[in-house]
Amino acid sequence: MSDEANKGLLSPLRRKLLMGMAAVPAITMLPRTSFAQAPATSAINTTGLAVTDTEVTVGILHSATGTMAISETGSIEAEKLAIEQINAAGGVLGRKIKFIQEDGASDWPTFAEKAKKLLVNDKVAAIMGCWTSASRKAVLPVVEQYNGMLYYPTFYEGLEQSKNVIYTGQEATQQILAGLNWIAKEKGAKSFFFIGSDYIWPRTSNKIARKHVENVLKGKVVGEEYYPLGNTQFNSVINKIKLTKPDVIFTDVVGGSNVAFYKQLKAAGIDLSKQALLTISVTEDEIDGIGGENIAGAYACMKYFQSLDNPNNKAFVPAFKKMWGEKTVIGDVTQAAYLGPWLWKLTVEKAGSFDVDKIAAASPGVEFKGAPEGYVRIHENHHLWSKTRVGRAKLDGQFELIYETADLVEPDPFPKGYQ
Amino acid sequence: MFGDYSIGDLGSIFVMQGFAGLILFSVYVLMALGLAIIFGQMGVINMAHGEFMILGAYVTWMTSNFFQSYLPGLFSGYFFLAMILAFIASGALGMLVEWVLIRHLYKRPLDTLLATWGLSLMLQQAYRSVFGAREVGVELPQWMLGSLHVTDSIEVPINGVFVMCLTVLITISVAYVMYKSRWGRQVRAVVQNRIMAGAVGINTEKVDRYTFGLGCGIAGVAGSAFTMIGSTGPTSGQLYIVDTFLVVVFGGAASLVGTIASAFSISQTQSTLEFFMSGSMAKVLTLLAVVGILMLRPQGLFALKVRK
Numbered sequence: 238m239s240d241e242a243n244k245g246l247l248s249p250l251r252r253k254l255l256m257g258m259a260a261v262p263a264i265t266m267l268p269r270t271s272f273a274q275a276p277a278t279s280a281i282n283t284t285g286l287a288v289t290d291t292e293v294t295v296g297i298l299h300s301a302t303g304t305m306a307i308s309e310t311g312s313i314e315a316e317k318l319a320i321e322q323i324n325a326a327g328g329v330l331g332r333k334i335k336f337i338q339e340d341g342a343s344d345w346p347t348f349a350e351k352a353k354k355l356l357v358n359d360k361v362a363a364i365m366g367c368w369t370s371a372s373r374k375a376v377l378p379v380v381e382q383y384n385g386m387l388y389y390p391t392f393y394e395g396l397e398q399s400k401n402v403i404y405t406g407q408e409a410t411q412q413i414l415a416g417l418n419w420i421a422k423e424k425g426a427k428s429f430f431f432i433g434s435d436y437i438w439p440r441t442s443n444k445i446a447r448k449h450v451e452n453v454l455k456g457k458v459v460g461e462e463y464y465p466l467g468n469t470q471f472n473s474v475i476n477k478i479k480l481t482k483p484d485v486i487f488t489d490v491v492g493g494s495n496v497a498f499y500k501q502l503k504a505a506g507i508d509l510s511k512q513a514l515l516t517i518s519v520t521e522d523e524i525d526g527i528g529g530e531n532i533a534g535a536y537a538c539m540k541y542f543q544s545l546d547n548p549n550n551k552a553f554v555p556a557f558k559k560m561w562g563e564k565t566v567i568g569d570v571t572q573a574a575y576l577g578p579w580l581w582k583l584t585v586e587k588a589g590s591f592d593v594d595k596i597a598a599a600s601p602g603v604e605f606k607g608a609p610e611g612y613v614r615i616h617e618n619h620h621l622w623s624k625t626r627v628g629r630a631k632l633d634g635q636f637e638l639i640y641e642t643a644d645l646v647e648p649d650p651f652p653k654g655y656q
Numbered sequence: 657m658f659g660d661y662s663i664g665d666l667g668s669i670f671v672m673q674g675f676a677g678l679i680l681f682s683v684y685v686l687m688a689l690g691l692a693i694i695f696g697q698m699g700v701i702n703m704a705h706g707e708f709m710i711l712g713a714y715v716t717w718m719t720s721n722f723f724q725s726y727l728p729g730l731f732s733g734y735f736f737l738a739m740i741l742a743f744i745a746s747g748a749l750g751m752l753v754e755w756v757l758i759r760h761l762y763k764r765p766l767d768t769l770l771a772t773w774g775l776s777l778m779l780q781q782a783y784r785s786v787f788g789a790r791e792v793g794v795e796l797p798q799w800m801l802g803s804l805h806v807t808d809s810i811e812v813p814i815n816g817v818f819v820m821c822l823t824v825l826i827t828i829s830v831a832y833v834m835y836k837s838r839w840g841r842q843v844r845a846v847v848q849n850r851i852m853a854g855a856v857g858i859n860t861e862k863v864d865r866y867t868f869g870l871g872c873g874i875a876g877v878a879g880s881a882f883t884m885i886g887s888t889g890p891t892s893g894q895l896y897i898v899d900t901f902l903v904v905v906f907g908g909a910a911s912l913v914g915t916i917a918s919a920f921s922i923s924q925t926q927s928t929l930e931f932f933m934s935g936s937m938a939k940v941l942t943l944l945a946v947v948g949i950l951m952l953r954p955q956g957l958f959a960l961k962v963r964k
Contacts (some may be wrong), residue, residue: 302781304891306789435936464935467895469886470683472676472816473930473938479809480669493895496791496887504813504885506803526791526887530801 275331281590284384287360288591293332295320295578296339296355298366298376303343304492309368311522312390312574313338314561316365319578322556329582330591337361345375352376356383362591363388365577368570370394370438377402386593388577391570392517392539394441395650400597403580404620405613406573407540408650409442412517415625416538417449417487419640424513426484427456432474432498435463439489442517445655446487452654459483464490469497475505486514495523499531509534515627520568521634529634541572541610542628542636553609566634572609579605580615612645620648668809677927679816682823684919686881687896688903689830690874692915695904697834697847697867699765700758703772705900706893707779708872711749712742712879713888714787717794724795732797735880739822742880743873750872754865762864776893783890791889800884815884822881826874831912833870843867906946908956917957922946 278290287294297316299309320334328334337359339351348367355361356379363386367373370393380387380401387402395408420426429450433439443461450456459481462474471494478486490498495518502509514535521543524532543554543566553575557567580603585591588599601617614622622645628636687709694702702708719738723731753775761768800818803811834840845853846863854860879893886892907918922942929938950956 301789302784304894306784307791307889307891310789462934465939468935468939469882469895470676470680470927472679472813473673473927474935476669476672476676477931479672480665493791493887493889493892496793497885500815500885501813503801504803504815506805506811506813522790524793526793526889528793528795530795 276589281330282592283590284592284594285360286362286591286593288332288362291332292335293329293591294335294337294359294361295581296352296359296361296364296366297336298339298341298348298351298355298364299368300343300372301338301340305341305343305368305372307492307526308522308570309341311565311568311571312365312368314565315390315557315567315571315575316578318557318560319575321560323578323582329585330589334578334582341366341372345369345371348372349375349379352379352385352387353383356380356385361385362585362593363581363596365390365574365581367391373397373402384593386581386596388581390574390577392573394438395652396441396656398618398620398650400619401593402619403577403600403615404648404650405576405580406570406621407623407625408620408648409445410649410652410655411620411623411625411646412538412540413442413446414449415642415646416515416517416536416627417446417454419627420485420513420515420536421450421454421456423640424484426513427454428459428481428483429456429485429487430459430478430481430483431461431487432478433463433489434466434468434491434494436466439463439491439518442489443487445652448655456484464494466492466494468494471498471501472505475502475507478507479505484513486512488514488516489518490516491518493526495519496526496528499527499535503531509630519630520570521566521636522568522571524630524634525566529630529632532630533632535630536639537628537630537636539569539626539628539636540623541567541569542626542638543567544628544635545610545626545638547609547611549607549611550609576605576608576613576621579607580613584615614645616648618648618650620650622647665809668807671810672812673927673931675812675816677924679813679819680923680927681920682816682820683882683885684899684903684923685827685916686819686823686878687875687900688907688915688919689826690871690878691900691904692871692907692912693830693834693874694868694871696911696915697843698762698864698871699847700761700868701765701769701772702871703769703897704753704776704779704893705875706895706897707776707783708746708750708875708893709879709882709896710783710888710890710893711746711779712739712876713794713883713892714783714792715742715745715876716880716883717787717792717888720795732799735797735800739877739880742876744876746876746879747869747873750875751865751869753872754868758868759861759864780890780893787890789890791887791892794883794888796884818884819881822877826877827912827916830874834912839863839866902943902946906950906956908958911956911958914956914958921957 282288299313300306324333341348365388367376367389368391373389390405392406392412431443447458516537519537584596584600584603588595600615604614606612624642625646626641627639629639631637691705694700716738719734723734803813842858842863846860903919907914926942929941
């Protein structure tokens with residue numbers, strides 16, 4: 238639906254004019270608010286946030302150093318791009334966005350401390366940030382206590398909902414169920430082997446996946462294995478996979494372990510064009526480190542792939558590369574991080590105010606038609622309605638879109654029957 | 657758990673599992689050798705060992721890129737050159753670090769722990785600034801990918817065989833250098849009695865520098881080899897450091913045989929347990945066993961008998 242709505246907006250001439258501004262559709266959708274006379278600061282900021290007549294300050298809070306910098310760099314880049322594009326299109330309620338970037342340094346107490354600094358000292362109007370669930374859990378009490386607004390980009394395990402957080406990534410059921418349904422139908426898969434890193438996200442995701450396989454798909458989980466974070470030796474579990482011969486290997490291994498797992502899988506002679514493998518933890522970012530030749534043929538279940546063929550994405554990808562370099566790749570979370578500043582802007586304009594309470598109340602129903610993934614809408618539970626997609630990894634490190642759900646999938650952070 | 661499988665299946669799985677254990681053993685020996693030399697011979701607790709390995713990995717990555725761009729015809733053989741370059745780069749950096757930092761701390765061995773930990777953080781950030789925060793993918797020549805088909809159900813990963821051969825080669829070289837060469841005798845003399853070694857005309861400073869350089873160089877080769885099985889990123893070195901210390905301490909410092917015996921017992925326990933339970937539980941039990949044994953034998957499996 239979003240595709241059709243956008244087609245008219247992008248005549249070749251206009252596309253040329255607006256190249257470099259992925260924001261195109263959203264800007265044209267909202268001409269009145271964007272270019273109208275800016276309202277008085279006292280009217281739109283009643284709680285003392287850092288809003289002046291010309292500027293509004295937001296915070297970016299990710300790990301630029303430490304272990305998680307590998308993953309969070311993309312999110313920082315996407316958020317800066319979004320802010321730049323919003324400013325180029327006139328800002329928010331006539332005010333340019335200024336950002337203060339803080340480094341969480343891959344350390345969860347540091348995240349909490351920096352969040353407090355951003356809210357208390359800098360009075361930021363919103364925070365774009367966090368990546369791991371651990372960092373979000375550390376920041377959550379802070380944003381709730383000081384009544385801040387956090388836009389959180391990562392797909393995560395669910396089981397959380399807060400007035401002060403907008404979750405722009407998928408919660409677990411949104412990410413997993415449609416992918417399992419597809420592979421069960423497409424490959425006639427009955428037996429599944431789960432392998433994950435040993436922490437909350439893979440364990441919760443696999444718990445949901447197991448219930449779905451056993452109760453809905455009437456299949457069988459023939460193995461469920463966890464390895465410590467950072468494990469580099471997977472030969473034993475690969476032997477177990479060979480012994481149990483599952484129809485599908487379902488993986489949520491993360492970080493450096495990911496690279497080791499796929500390299501060793503390939504070395505053990507498991508051919509991913511014959512053995513179906515469905516992962517929920519490998520995006521284009523990870524393939525950079527894994528190497529396309531080691532993972533080609535695997536299926537990934539995400540909501541966004543860099544290769545998506547729609548007008549929004551065709552403007553977004555070149556703009557991103559122009560800002561951050563030709564070789565940069567864009568993974569699922571990077572796209573979700575890009576949504577954060579945009580959703581915040583749209584919500585502020587809908588609420589007609591920067592006040593956090595008004596934004597929280599106005600969030601449900603906010604739509605972003607310029608999203609590179611197509612179209613998203615904020616649900617009453619502050620998660621996003623979005624499609625689930627399955628892509629197949631190619632040698633060049635990109636995904637080929639194989640399947641997408643016909644409709645937007647409803648976010649369900651507290652799934653009944655899956656706990 | 658074995659009821660559902662045929663004898664043939666089980667046979668080949670046990671063969672492959674045995675092989676998995678041997679590969680793990682080679683990986684452990686390879687990553688621990690450099691540290692065994694530095695920690696065992698010099699008493700320096702080198703927390704930056706993992707970062708020296710990753711320097712080797714980055715050198716391999718750069719060599720691979722260079723060959724792809726300028727010498728695509730020779731790409732299939734680049735890995736051997738890359739390992740030599742990795743040895744030189746890590747070794748040179750090791751010697752520099754010894755000269756700037758470590759030599760001032762020989763009398764305060766515990767301080768080397770803090771100093772090298774700081775060094776590891778600096779190196780990580782340096783890699784991040786130079787090579788970017790994201791992991792890089794090291795492309796391997798075609799012949800190093802995939803596996804050897806021994807029978808229909810037994811497949812042996814080529815990278816595993818490669819690591820095993822490399823480990824044997826390096827272990828023999830190190831043993832030769834340490835126990836047969838003139839320089840090795842000097843190293844051991846300095847370890848046993850620095851003042852007397854100096855008195856008989858050994859240049860102890862030079863020996864220290866080259867020993868540290870050798871240890872770091874071997875770490876570089878290990879890092880280069882591990883691009884085949886693991887990730888290459890600014891913090892990847894952290895993945896190895898705990899296991900490395902585990903192997904060296906459990907084996908007993910200052911003993912090459914001890915390091916090998918310890919790598920063997922830890923890797924076999926680990927891979928056998930991994931087959932019967934989940935990876936995390938296998939790790940827990942392995943660590944518990946190591947702790948238990950170290951409580952009974954604090955000096956490690958093999959310790960030099962010295963007169964106190």
